[in-house]
Amino acid sequence: MTKSVEILESKQSDLDRFVEKARAAAAVVTDVGTFQEAVSYTLNLCGSRGACRLKVSGCEEPLSPNAEDLCETKQGKIIAAPHLSSDQFELLESQCVENGFGCISSGMRSQLAGVDIGFTYGDIGIAETGTLVLNCPGEELRLATMVCEYHVCLLAKSKIVKDAFAAEEQMRQFMNKGPNYTAFITGPSRTADIERVLTIGVHGPLELHILLVEE
């Protein structure tokens, strides 16, 4: 076997493993190919599946007056997409407008009640655990991935590596840049603190959608 074939094969097996492990951690993984397809997927998710209900999750439960008040601050359906290139943001925004959804790239602090979808790019995918690595020094990006109901994360297939140790050097670079913030994200937010029953979405997203793109 030639060297390049070997590399290709090991890349393929990292990709397969990434998909398998991410799914095992309750992420939804779809190979969409292009950015345009990712946008369609996201709008479709917002329209046809449970996301983008007017009320964010938990707001239909009996709450204390203060918690109710925070719920009330969310008035429309919103997709938050900080840190996209301007071309990409425009494309997403125009399609959101067509569908009557709000689309923002900043101002997350006034959206703490929750946004419907956080739309981001992952920096590395770790095959061994199905983990996304998100370098997110900017707080808009961090908040978009935390206060959203659904997190949609695009990942270039070329960015998938075998295990965390293969990402070590890149992490070192992130962290040596001065102030930095990096997150490993594997599946949705979860807890088992009540009777050890696995429950999704305690603080962060209720669903994690990983969209694989070519580049």
Added chain:
Amino acid sequence: MQEAKSLKNYRKECRDSLGNDYLRKALDAFAVAYRKSRANAFAEFDVEELIGDVVAMKDDALQQLDALYDQFKEKAEGAGVTVHYAKDAAEANAIISRIAKETDCKKVIKSKSMTAEETLLNHVLEDDGLEVTESDLGEWIIQLRHEGPSHMVMPAIHLSRYQVQDLFSDVTGTRQTDDIEKLVKVARRELRQKFAEADMGISGANFAVAETGTIGIVTNEGNARLVTTLPRVHVALMGIDKLVPTIGDALRILKVLTRNATAQAITSYVTWVTGANECETSPGRKKDIHFVFLDNGRREMAADPLFSQVFRCVRCGACANVCPVYRLVGGHTMGHIYIGAIGLILSYFYHGPDSARNLVQNCINCEACKDICAGGIDLPRLIKAVHARIQDEEGHPIPSLLLGMIMKNRKLFHTLLRTAKWAQKPVAGDDGFMRHLPMIFFKDHDFKALPTVAEKPFRDLWPKLKPAIKNPRYRVGLFSGCVQDFVYPEQMVAAVELFADHDVEMSFPMKQSCCGLPLQMMAEMKTSRDVALQNLRAFEKENVDYIVTLCASCASHLKHNYPELLKDDLKLKDKVAAFTSKVIDMSSFVHDVLQVRAEDFQGDGKKVTFHAPCHLCRGLGVHDAPRNLMKTAGMDYQEAAEAEVCCGFGGTYSAKFPELSRQLLEKKLDNVEATGADILFTDCPGCVMQLRGGMKKRGSTIEVKHTVEGLAERRKKK
């Protein structure tokens, strides 16, 4: 939090915990599920190797702790963090309280930190007038209930959904349902608003990476991401033991940590925070960020040759998950703030002898924790060592001293055992069980029938019994241990018959005494050493290939603890090594050395099962030998559920905590009965005593025997 003032009160607390049915059921289910899912989580890996990596790295980090701290501080401060060092809990709390005042914070949101539990930080902040909210769901629940955690990873594992339902009804002022999913959503909304309001976030840290000045925080809920992002001030409190050299080192710990803690390949989130990162609401849009390192007894521990290994603890909580005592009484009783095996040790160093005095006695020495520890820490040994320290500092209790005095003198000890035979005469039945319990020792022991001391100990039978072997294959020295010598000599006789069939020449050095484990269990270390030396001397002149014992506890103690006990006498080093390398348990000897075959036995197809003594399966790592032997000897072997969980004997433990011992026994017997076996075999006379007594008390027809008896009885007559 366990705070009993006396052992008597502590025992009462244990009894009260035993009465909590929900807790018992929850922890039982957890213990069983955990073992299975942990095995799955590690399935692709060599666990020993992964743990070995952590051990090597942590030991190395400890050697250069000061340098790591300096490096971390330089890097972190270079990126805009203020790094603080606190020598004890009060100092750490004062630092954080000062930061809150200086930055004019009013509301604090916290993510989970055992270190903040350790310093009781919340009390101090609340006294300062701050509103403090825990954001980890479990922590929030126990905070609202004004309780401490009952598990290091799952702090509210002791509570039912109904208790949470009532609690949340109070908090929201509206009636909640008992639907867990809905309760979690309520917490999501209630806490989101707390996040939005907070001006200070307090987190712990799982790693402090020196090369970059980064902290790593491991969570499933993602609350640490909000705690470290939303408030304008962030304080992270961590022990100095969290320092690691590189990111790779943190990743190595992570790989074991989550798999060992919750059987997850990784948690949903791992958050890496470096420097004064962006924060919209801080002046200059830079987070006001402080890392507080805590000593609080850690350096004292690190300087101690025995206790320094505690530094390897990664706080996975697994030592509680597998502890049979934790499973019975839960974390509020099996811990002060830190819980389970590690809790018994840390309580002494972090919170002083008062918090540890009673706790350290509540270990049955089953070694389940040691077997699973992510840091490869010899937890049971350290628990005993803490116990010994406290006794040395405060004086030894009388029964413990007496036992020590008696045991130091083998002749006196043996004479007492012989006279016990007469003392029990009026109350012994003809079936080998005592009707009443004459010995003060055993006053709470009525849950199992106790055996009587044998008419003639094995040492008296030996001179007549010793077989003449013409062409010996092996020469073996027999080590009987006190129970087989004086209570169950028939087990020794069975072994002699079996071995003789296979041309094993045997000797029985008369000067051997108790192995010394009971002394170790009562933390009588000095006498334990004396007895070890006597035994070493007794076998010194014997020219034998193996020293065989039928008692798994003796074998593991002789093999693993003697080198430690006798290590100060350098002249003995070679002798000890020669001695310990010869020690082997009966099943391994018969299975691995004699390699008996099916043709050697007359099988009868009896349905049998096995209880694996702690010191056999974990102490010696022997799993298959006894089970294979039963099959080889033609029996129908049925594996019982939880065959490798402690039977509750634990030597002197069953005298100190009879109620707990009893519960462990009941569970064991249920599992055995469920197999439908006629005979229960085990490889330890102590376990035989516990199990046979328990069966007798139940009126069960299941026979309890030593494995060697089962083998000897099925020998093909030559």
